[in-house]
Amino acid sequence: MKSTSLSLIAGTVALAAVTGFAALTVPEDGGTTEAKAATRLPVERSTLLCPAPGLSDLAETTYTSFTPAGGSGGEAGTAELKQSTSTTADDATNKDGNKDKKDKAKADPGKPVVSLKEPGKPATADESGADAPALVGTATGRLAPGWTTQQTTTVEAGGARGLLGVSCTGPDTDFWFPAASTAKSREDYVHLTNPDDTAAVADIELYGPDGTLKSDVGEGITVPARSSVPVLISTLTSKVAEDVTVHVTTRTGRVGAVVRAADEGVGSDWLAASADPTGTLVLPGIPADATSVRLVAFAPGDDDADLTVKLLGKTGAISPAGHEDLHVKSRMTAGVDLKDITRGEAGSLLLTPAHGGKGAPVVAALRVVRGKGDGQEVAYIPATGPVGAQATVADNRAKGSTLSLTAPGATATVKVTASAGSGGGEPAVKTYTVKGGTTLAVTPPVPSGLKGGYALTVETQSGGPVHAARTLALPQAGIQMFTVQTLPDDGGTVEVPAVEQDLSVLDD
Numbered sequence: 168m169k170s171t172s173l174s175l176i177a178g179t180v181a182l183a184a185v186t187g188f189a190a191l192t193v194p195e196d197g198g199t200t201e202a203k204a205a206t207r208l209p210v211e212r213s214t215l216l217c218p219a220p221g222l223s224d225l226a227e228t229t230y231t232s233f234t235p236a237g238g239s240g241g242e243a244g245t246a247e248l249k250q251s252t253s254t255t256a257d258d259a260t261n262k263d264g265n266k267d268k269k270d271k272a273k274a275d276p277g278k279p280v281v282s283l284k285e286p287g288k289p290a291t292a293d294e295s296g297a298d299a300p301a302l303v304g305t306a307t308g309r310l311a312p313g314w315t316t317q318q319t320t321t322v323e324a325g326g327a328r329g330l331l332g333v334s335c336t337g338p339d340t341d342f343w344f345p346a347a348s349t350a351k352s353r354e355d356y357v358h359l360t361n362p363d364d365t366a367a368v369a370d371i372e373l374y375g376p377d378g379t380l381k382s383d384v385g386e387g388i389t390v391p392a393r394s395s396v397p398v399l400i401s402t403l404t405s406k407v408a409e410d411v412t413v414h415v416t417t418r419t420g421r422v423g424a425v426v427r428a429a430d431e432g433v434g435s436d437w438l439a440a441s442a443d444p445t446g447t448l449v450l451p452g453i454p455a456d457a458t459s460v461r462l463v464a465f466a467p468g469d470d471d472a473d474l475t476v477k478l479l480g481k482t483g484a485i486s487p488a489g490h491e492d493l494h495v496k497s498r499m500t501a502g503v504d505l506k507d508i509t510r511g512e513a514g515s516l517l518l519t520p521a522h523g524g525k526g527a528p529v530v531a532a533l534r535v536v537r538g539k540g541d542g543q544e545v546a547y548i549p550a551t552g553p554v555g556a557q558a559t560v561a562d563n564r565a566k567g568s569t570l571s572l573t574a575p576g577a578t579a580t581v582k583v584t585a586s587a588g589s590g591g592g593e594p595a596v597k598t599y600t601v602k603g604g605t606t607l608a609v610t611p612p613v614p615s616g617l618k619g620g621y622a623l624t625v626e627t628q629s630g631g632p633v634h635a636a637r638t639l640a641l642p643q644a645g646i647q648m649f650t651v652q653t654l655p656d657d658g659g660t661v662e663v664p665a666v667e668q669d670l671s672v673l674d675d
Contacts, residue, residue, distance in 0.1 A: 205664045207660040208663055210658065213305070220318055224296050225323055226321070227293070231291050232282075232289065234309070238286075238313050244308015245283075247306075251301040251393055252356050278528070281316070287586055288560055288587045291619060316334070316335040317334055318370060327435050329429075330643075330649055331650060333437035341415070341416050342416075345549075346532035346547055347413045352432070354429040355399070355400045357413060357415060367389075369415060369417045371384050373413060375412075376501070386412040425440070428545075428547065438532060441470050444466075446528060448518040450531060450533050452571040457535050458537060460535050461535075462502065463499050463500060464493060464500075467529075468528055475492055480606055481606065482605070513608035515636075517573075535547070537569055546649055553565065557626050557656065562620050563637070567639055570611040572634075581628055581635075583624070583625050586621045586622040635654040637652050639652075
């Protein structure tokens with residue numbers, strides 16, 4: 168045989184060994200190789216990163232880990248989240264320019280915190296205090312497809328007061344966070360977590376209403392192997408701005424990134440990354456009783472973006488009076504106060520190009536407040552992709568969860584499955600039809616005989632795309648504590664090309 172033929176065989180055999188689906192066939196008519204249509208198969212490995220939750224000795228954190236049932240028929244596998252090597256506070260400073268030593272985590276490197284045993288049943292773990300570290304986790308085999316973990320922290324008093332929720336993220340090299348701030352009333356940290364065995368190097372860029380907020384210290388931030396670094400945004404620039412877009416990229420390696428935003432007098436929560444820049448964005452899950460909604464958008468390209476703003480409510484779309492359109496200048500952050508836009512009816516925001524076509528790409532997020540006076544609480548809703556084939560959110564309670572389903576285009580049908588509880592209970596399933604151009608806010612199904620927390624999995628059955636968000640409300644002492652998590656497609660399957668090789672070409 169020729170050496171090139173041996174390479175072809177070796178490459179295809181290697182693909183088969185790794186994926187289990189490559190094949191060699193010999194056409195009877197001696198024809199040439201034909202490429203078959205790609206297929207989707209369950210992923211065999213997933214990685215999740217949870218930021219260090221505690222800035223307060225009063226912090227109480229629950230982790231809920233879950234993989235939907237029926238995702239894969241492969242090996243049993245494992246799914247475990249462990250303490251990171253360290254949470255490095257030496258690189259973070261407070262507003263007075265002093266080192267914030269209370270961020271230092273006394274971690275036991277590699278100690279398992281939460282372990283998932285089987286698909287379809289959540290596993291939970293609790294941590295207390297300011298020293299709880301960031302977590303690094305991997306799932307394999309049947310536990311990998313759709314693996315999700317919710318980190319929920321309650322702080323009842325102090326500057327970090329609030330209900331802080333975040334779906335632990337996968338590692339990447341590029342993140343956008345509109346709705347951050349360097350205002351005097353804010354204390355926003357970017358948490359960078361490295362899942363790998365070699366150091367990552369990240370850059371943080373800041374953009375305000377007038378463009379780039381220059382900073383030298385935001386470049387070349389080293390994140391040690393399997394470690395987490397919190398960076399206080401206000402220490403990266405001398406400029407004070409209410410609305411700031413944070414852009415995190417890596418020069419080497421990859422990280423998980425999320426922003427913890429604390430707002431004096433209004434509480435705190437996590438701000439997850441916006442969906443990738445695009446011309447049309449959906450921000451689902453604005454609570455019906457929101458007392459203040461602020462939209463922050465950013466156009467990262469060379470062109471300005473002109474957007475049409477619509478609220479998709481129970482019966483259809485409305486344009487907010489005085490804010491029907493939004494002009495976003497290139498590389499400048501735009502913010503607009505939509506006030507109590509929902510007026511007692513839950514909804515979702517839809518941003519589309521004002522002049523049709525694809526429009527200039529943008530990223531966006533909402534800062535949402537519930538309650539009044541001393542009872543206020545804040546949460547953040549980033550633009551998010553559709554649920555696609557399947558999306559999951561964990562840590563739902565017997566009371567307090569609201570599921571928002573938005574169909575920005577055609578009418579759609581979704582199936583919602585409530586898993587078994589972490590301590591017991593039987594799964595429940597319900598199907599919902601979401602009319603095109605509307606938002607359907609529902610109290611999701613609850614497992615019968617529920618003990619502990621449970622997960623919700625949303626699957627698209629028919630029709631157009633659906634965007635979803637879960638609001639978890641846990642009022643404390645008159646404070647309307649809540650947090651909102653979006654539900655983009657969980658990436659539980661991956662598209663793999665089918666391979667057919669004509670062995671007749673291997674003849675001498």
